[in-house]
Amino acid sequence: MRYLPLTPDDRAAMLAVIGAATIDDLFIDVPASARLAKPVDLPPHAGELEVERALSALAAKNRAAGTGPFFCGAGAYRHHVPATVDHLIQRSEFLTSYTPYQPEIAQGTLQTLFEFQTQVAELLGLPVANASMYDGSTGCAEAVLMASRATKRSGAVLSGGLHPHYAEAAHTLAVAAGVETHRLSAAIDDEAAVIAAIGPDTACVVVQTPNVFGTVTDVTPIAQAAHAAGALMIVVTTETVSLGLLKSPGEMGADIAVAEGQSIGNGLNFGGPYVGLFACTEKLTRQIPGRLCGQTVDAEGRRGFVLTLSTREQHIRRDKATSNICTNSGLCALAFTIHMSLLGGTGLRTLAQINHARTLSLKKALAAVPGVEVLTPRLFNEFAIRLPTDAAAVVEALARKDIIAGVPYARLDPDAGLDDVLLVCATETTTAGDIAAFAAALDANLNGEIAA
Amino acid sequence: MRYLPLTPDDRAAMLAVIGAATIDDLFIDVPASARLAKPVDLPPHAGELEVERALSALAAKNRAAGTGPFFCGAGAYRHHVPATVDHLIQRSEFLTSYTPYQPEIAQGTLQTLFEFQTQVAELLGLPVANASMYDGSTGCAEAVLMASRATKRSGAVLSGGLHPHYAEAAHTLAVAAGVETHRLSAAIDDEAAVIAAIGPDTACVVVQTPNVFGTVTDVTPIAQAAHAAGALMIVVTTETVSLGLLKSPGEMGADIAVAEGQSIGNGLNFGGPYVGLFACTEKLTRQIPGRLCGQTVDAEGRRGFVLTLSTREQHIRRDKATSNICTNSGLCALAFTIHMSLLGGTGLRTLAQINHARTLSLKKALAAVPGVEVLTPRLFNEFAIRLPTDAAAVVEALARKDIIAGVPYARLDPDAGLDDVLLVCATETTTAGDIAAFAAALDANLNGEIAA
Amino acid sequence: MTMLNVGRQTRPEESASLTPAYPGRGLLQDEPLIFELGGWTKTGVDFPDEATDTADLAGLTRTLPLRLPGLSEPETVRHYVRLSQKNHAIDLALYPLGSCTMKHNPRLDEKLARLPGFIDLHPLQPISTVQGALSVMDTLAHWLKTLTGMPAVALTPKAGAHGELCGLLAIRAAHLARGDARRVVLAPTSAHGTNPATAALAGYEVREIAQTESGHVDLADLEAKLGPDVAAVMVTNPNTCGLFEPDVIEIARLTHAAGAYFYCDGANFNAIVGRVRPGDLGVDAMHINLHKTFSTPHGGGGPGAGPVVLSAELAPYAPTPWLVHGDGGFDLIEEPVGAAEGSFGRMSAFQGQMGMYVRALAYMMSHGADGLRQVAEDAVLNANYVKARLSGVMTPAFPDGPCMHEALFDDTWLEGSGVTTLDFAKAMIDAGFHPMTMYFPLVVHGAMLIEPTETESRGELDRFCDTILELAAAVKAGDTERFTGAPFHAPLKRLDETLAARKPRLRWSAEAAA
Amino acid sequence: MTMLNVGRQTRPEESASLTPAYPGRGLLQDEPLIFELGGWTKTGVDFPDEATDTADLAGLTRTLPLRLPGLSEPETVRHYVRLSQKNHAIDLALYPLGSCTMKHNPRLDEKLARLPGFIDLHPLQPISTVQGALSVMDTLAHWLKTLTGMPAVALTPKAGAHGELCGLLAIRAAHLARGDARRVVLAPTSAHGTNPATAALAGYEVREIAQTESGHVDLADLEAKLGPDVAAVMVTNPNTCGLFEPDVIEIARLTHAAGAYFYCDGANFNAIVGRVRPGDLGVDAMHINLHKTFSTPHGGGGPGAGPVVLSAELAPYAPTPWLVHGDGGFDLIEEPVGAAEGSFGRMSAFQGQMGMYVRALAYMMSHGADGLRQVAEDAVLNANYVKARLSGVMTPAFPDGPCMHEALFDDTWLEGSGVTTLDFAKAMIDAGFHPMTMYFPLVVHGAMLIEPTETESRGELDRFCDTILELAAAVKAGDTERFTGAPFHAPLKRLDETLAARKPRLRWSAEAAA
């Protein structure tokens, strides 16, 4: 087998050194009843060519986003990632190294983590950022627990504009930890409702902007209300590219900011792996979950980087740790950092502007389709439209015409009674042709021939 | 522009250091009449996304070999290259380094070249191999010139089984160098004719095995005849995989062996870049064209490798050099070496056996098609068949059914009067399904419905 | 920044230790932070010049400038390639981090995970357009269930710790379903930190189980601590001492008898895959680190994936989404309704780590049933070989009997030498090897946990053992300084971790740098 | 092999030069040859077990065993990754090899060249199935013709030298077509070695043209040597001294007046691309190294591609195959018939370096007309900046006036210092830079030819210049040993090239190794 270097001769010689007669002698601690006499019932080993054929065939059964008009957003975004990024993260020294526990021979990883933390802190407008979470949704859940630890309160107000998957993930974790989530009903725009929901036991208020309906909000008033009530403000962003243009969470008074970093440097990957960006105020540093990379010096005074403040972490603090996270999203964070280093503030801003421009054209084109109502008041690169019929059915019909029309809101939140709402998104990868094709097909579907 | 680091400020500051007012001042030596006032008439710069779209669209206009039944050989072969090979050759340190002129910081390239030379010498069964030629065909041409230099004779006998492109390339170079090529007429099997053609002014005899018709020949008798006449024996192999099974040129008395190394580690690439393997006897070492890597020691006695015997080369010997080659096929040679290091003798032999087995099934299947006559007496992984009609027409017809049926011999050699001959090939990438589809389509074309 | 004065930073201090004393590091140079390379106004990405208008976002746009440098592509490539060379990696040498399973990462898996059909697929596309992806998940699930002998698997957890949480939340849901709100989780002292951390996160109180002299769970102590309030027993098997729990079946029996569930930490599944099915041991839930046993790359810290196999009793509580076979092909149940009614809910957005699923499946298919069994055998063989070769000099924590995939040593043999486990480990760096896991598990003094994995050749194992023995000889010879001063040949000398924690500098800032 | 005794080979000698003296090289270890790693019976490739029968090949199969080791995939990856780290590369630092144009190699180009539609395409597939590939060739041809202002281009030559041969063979054919068998080619002494070597290969006698004080072609000498027997004048422009030939138009006129053709070596086209069209200078043929000007990677020695642009007079003699626009789309004329009747024939199998065409075209399209012009300007700006910064200390070969893409210095400034050009170059290695081209062109004593290229940032240029100046100061300070002993920090110390040539060992052999 190509991945196994030992030859039969090696094995025999090694058993002799060990003083064992057969390999079975090394498994004697296994209860006899549990020893499998022969391989399990699965196919035998296969050559690279065969494996490649089998999995390529499965890949071919999916409609890759890039092969035609495509308008899905809602938490995952299709952006162009420079070839350089994917090349660099595949360097053996980055790809096949472990968590940098031995800093003297892990400065490559550690310095890039330090660059990552700096970039994230700058983007989110807060002083401290960690070395990544699994993704935005788990980061959001951890933020809620962190807030309740810090405030010693057990209530969490979740905006109705928060991505339903995020709300559910936060709820799942909160319940177990004894934190009570108060999730407001789905709303395009719910500043007032959120403020109204803040109470004396509110540990945190969780608001997303741009929210799941694409609505952009300056959450400053909410943050002020939260702070006035002694609660922490958690701002969530699923589209990091928006931060190239919009006010950062820090600017708007966030105590904790959580974002999904997939848009920068990472592919859609059918949902994972992604990379959670997590930042907070100086004051909350020691409550932060996950790893932190810090600057120090070596024995000769040269600058170097190490993992630090690990007294917060599971391997030191065990059941008192701020989180149980161990493996995180290191390589996705590296991709994020490399892509961000290419973009720079200038490039990110331009990228954001182009995303916004293409989305305005999409809005214009769809608004012109009879029967379509645009619901989102202030948008960045995605928005919600109301259709005269069930959105899921329309999406299915257009998919048969090779147009991926977006995400029916009901798929994320079936009980909201918003079956006629469709979430659409445009990025720098969306062409005028894509938009025209979408609008035409939608028009045909709603007003023209019956969808096949 | 993403590849150009200088900013306008940098440029201004640098001009100041230089003491030039404008960039134009640096181009003053250019005759005024030849200075272009503005950019030439070509499109402006384009982002990565745009370039990728444009070239992907062109790639999509080709029928990639792997997307369906495919049977072309005749000098280029479709084999599976392990992902590891392509990954390793893309390492910055290999991909973006120059010819190893500074051995102290080029041991990576130099040691792999030393491994390459050893593998090639072993495969071809000769003591000395160089660090690669452009490809097999140019290597063959250089071998002819080398033989005439070594023997001080001016005649070259080219077998009728030599790949026509090789014969033409050799002829082109020979004419200019004043060497006369005697190319025998196309023949499936022409040992006798070759021996008969050897004369007192014959510098070399060039025989290919397996030849362009797929015929495998033990060239020992030809080598003996050549040597008896004071000529050198040049053995050409276009399918290096065959050497895993067949006698090596050295075993059969070759003085110079030339092979196309594309089959190992390199893709089809529509014809290039490929890698020429070139080996010869000890005696001819100083006549060999191209680079040679040799073992030596450093100032502290540690083993190291350097480019050596460069007194043969153009940069030292100029018009007296053994060849004008400078840039060669370094990276393709590296791919060859890595793939060969994975295969080893054991793997190469198995690979060759599988190629042969699949080809025997192809032969069986095609021989069973009424009207098809197999012409090749002894084959490895390709052979020639005679059709009752024009081969090119049949290939075109089957291509329309998405079957790439092989290479019409007439395409390589229009004047040979072999328009009905088709060259077919099978490798480890050929499946039983491919073969069945081919046979059925061929039968339908020849005996069933009229080709659409 | 004086760093940029002559060449890329040279190191007078260190080069001073070279004769003759000339600045320079040859191929290995220092590299500044991107924030120190200029580029505040540049970008390395070209965009089409197109009209953009953000008037409609008035009042919502950034007021503070984004202080992020952008570098041209050549500068960016050079920066990260230079940095990469300061890392050790499995592709450079044996990486014996116990409990981490640092094995070969096939490039085939990387290639396949990047097929457009996988990497360029949106998690919320219409189900009819992602049947191939769901088929990958279904096949992976089948392999995992077959290899573990368990009836169900939850694929979505994003790493081992997340898998532990998944398992405990399922257990919690199962208890609550029958109105039984238990509050305690038992775990051995030797457990990995994530076990207690996860139990706490899931709202449980953690109590420790004692360990026997021989490194196994103390059955008597377990029995004593089991009770009506115990929700689950978390045991790692093979355990973190590198031993298989011989009484594992009894542990399961006692646990079940007490009405609790048996959570098995499967991080070390690599040692038994294909030879033992946890399902045959009475396990109720076990996570599998695809980034360990099934070789998805560690990537300098992640990402990973931690699918959890579940017993029939726990299966109904598995997190959403559920992958089901609908009549139109594969389908997803994304909310706790219908068949998934009992689900404890969603743990994260979307469907989990698809990129890792493809890699792990390619790895499994490449090995096949026979190859995976061989994986376990070679992993255990290599570990025992290392243990045998080193036991003469180092002191194995559990000398009697074979170990599984890793060999555990304590620091008895270093006593009085003035060399600590840490010093010894740092000296290994100079010889070109990554240190073993140190000071874990906590039950062994100055623990050194060596896991070679099955992808090491005998030649590399011998080079490794020869190195350790040569170093050990130096310890005996009293050459203390060679260890206390190590590493001498790494890109940096030993780093001051205390300073880092005392004065945390967690990001670059113009001010601090000035 | 003692090499395998302790760790991967450690280096007592060198570590002896470290305080304290402990063996070890940290991340950079020695690596044996694959032939020294065992694996004589192994393979790292898995094949399906299928029945094979080679009875029909009786008497034709190998009698000697194939002595080629096979390594498992993990061992192979490690071997080559370790070796790679012993290389310098453009991705690591400025690579100022004059005349070689070591510039950034975009990874986009690598990605596109690997699209199945390009890399998995057979050269002899039916024309109808390769229209996209032919379209790439046609587009590339259009860009090259437009940039050079020439009417035709032969794409197939596989590198610059092959392109030179292509040009001379076309010239030869053109002369013969009118029964004029000329025998001489004129080229300056400063010409690259491939020029005379190619002329000889094409059957010509080579005569040298003198050069003026100012580094240009000596018109008087050229005129004197031109005559009825001269077939072609080969001039590199910009020339190998890094200067543009101011009299190039006159050179062309004189050449044509003598009935000869003007071959221009276009290896340095990078300096003028987008600003000057050779067609406007009277050039008849010129090769373009796609691996220089258009950045296809050098790959440690190749592959490259050397398309040749041709004047209307030479176009009819271009080598086969010819790419033509047929009615069914693009077509290939593969034999010297029809339109291609005058062709001098085929230079190699198939259609040339498709893999390089895709890369070069992607590179051109990325820059566009504006970007390519900027390439020339920045390349020239960078070279002049380096020249300006170093001229105070080093002695430029041609101090007056600007240079083009590279700056040439002689070793006057080293006279009497005991430091040679070679010594100085080796010392640069210790500071992390690759040496410049040395002892070429031959017309300058102890030549040092520095070509930074346009993809270097000002910061990197300054680090480079600062390093050179610091080293130059050391020369002045008489610190000779720092140079004569250099490099001190490379993977190996200075290598014995004489020994290598005196006792050639060109392959590994069991015997020799034993």
Ligand SMILES: Cc1ncc(COP(=O)(O)O)c(C=O)c1O
């Ligand atoms: C025994 C054990 N359990 C759990 C974990 C946690 O797994 P992960 O890092 O994937 O969250 C690890 C990882 O090191 C481990 O070794």
Ligand SMILES: Cc1ncc(COP(=O)(O)O)c(C=O)c1O
């Ligand atoms: C001036 C000049 N001419 C010709 C060549 C030969 O080009 P190639 O190496 O591509 O054959 C070179 C390459 O170094 C060169 O610098």
